[in-house]
């Protein structure tokens with residue numbers, strides 16, 4: 038961990054992401070059933086309990102008879118579930134590789150559920166024989182590409198890894214961060230490739246935000262690190278990754294990344310429910326198929342730990358779901374140069390001498406007045422007063438005023454006649470449409486296992502556990518990998 042980031046990390050405890058998951062409907066129902074009975078009328082309560090008990094008994098008898106009747110049908114039908122074998126209680130031994138290898142694949146904007154839009158036999162194969170987050174992977178807030186990709190590889194929330202938006206301004210120097218800024222000063226924390234190289238191992242990155250940043254022990258070597266170029270065909274990227282497995286075994290990188298811009302690219306243009314998305318998803322599946330075939334040809338498919346993720350989801354946006362800052366003028370004028378980003382993450386830094394709390398108060402007065410169109414779908418906060426589950430305060434790079442928009446709404450400076458529909462992401466990470474996928478497949482992942490949703494800051498510890506190297510301090514939980522991976526010894 039670089040000295041510049043250790044100080045901001047010091048007070049931070051590891052945050053188990055499972056706690057971030059909202060209670061499932063089942064949990065909510067259960068707690069309603071057990072907590073709702075009043076204790077004031079105990080005799081009525083016990084009568085009610087007896088009636089409920091007898092009813093349950095009757096229902097159980099009926100259910101058991103029905104079950105008996107259906108048992109024959111059930112057992113005579115071939116089972117479609119994945120058979121777990123005794124070897125699944127421990128990690129399966131490597132056949133052709135000398136040591137564990139992790140291939141981390143990102144399909145940008147692969148919203149959870151897209152896997153059902155088209156036949157996806159190859160992703161389906163990884164899911165059936167691997168471990169899947171059953172209700173998707175939870176991105177970090179803001180649910181944007183750069184903050185999330187860098188959280189995946191550092192285990193840190195954006196406030197701690199420094200990439201707090203796809204573009205932002207350093208409040209001290211006035212320097213602008215953009216998605217092509219490769220100066221190490223922006224990129225805090227220790228990404229997986231740096232951890233890997235620190236332990237004398239090799240990493241090979243076919244694109245990932247931050248991969249070109251020369252920092253710590255990572256030199257972005259030409260052979261194993263590609264300068265980002267979105268026009269490189271996806272097939273060529275897959276072929277290059279496969280070629281790493283043709284190296285002498287001691288030279289095969291133990292950590293590899295592979296990045297695809299789709300289906301995010303289409304999602305922005307046409308929204309998540311257009312046939313173009315279906316086609317893009319089918320294409321990603323074909324690429325996964327090409328990758329699997331290449332690994333099988335080399336005899337290493339069962340040896341490689343493949344982790345397939347996205348960075349965030351996607352939601353449809355359309356005209357009419359707009360909020361214009363100029364409509365707040367009766368309460369407060371918000372000049373465009375106060376606004377660092379509009380939508381879906383509204384971030385405002387007023388100049389010196391303007392009190393952020395006054396700005397928040399006046400904006401919210403306007404929004405709640407009923408006189409600003411769609412005002413009820415935006416609420417602004419001092420960053421310190423944002424819900425703590427967003428972890429979006431502990432960096433001076435985060436502007437003092439942050440707006441949270443309801444899913445699908447957008448903020449703009451001025452009204453206009455644009456009538457366009459498309460897709461967006463960046464909203465609250467509790468919004469289900471912002472979720473993406475997680476699939477793990479390989480010797481250390483149980484076959485056919487479903488795990489609850491978790492935040493992507495857990496992936497750093499998962500990878501270092503598979504590689505069996507110590508990791509840098511981060512916001513993930515140290516116990517998370519044990520809850521997912523097969524132990525290496527009985």
Ligand SMILES: [Zn+2]
Pocket residue numbers: 146182301302305462
């Ligand atoms: Zn995007």
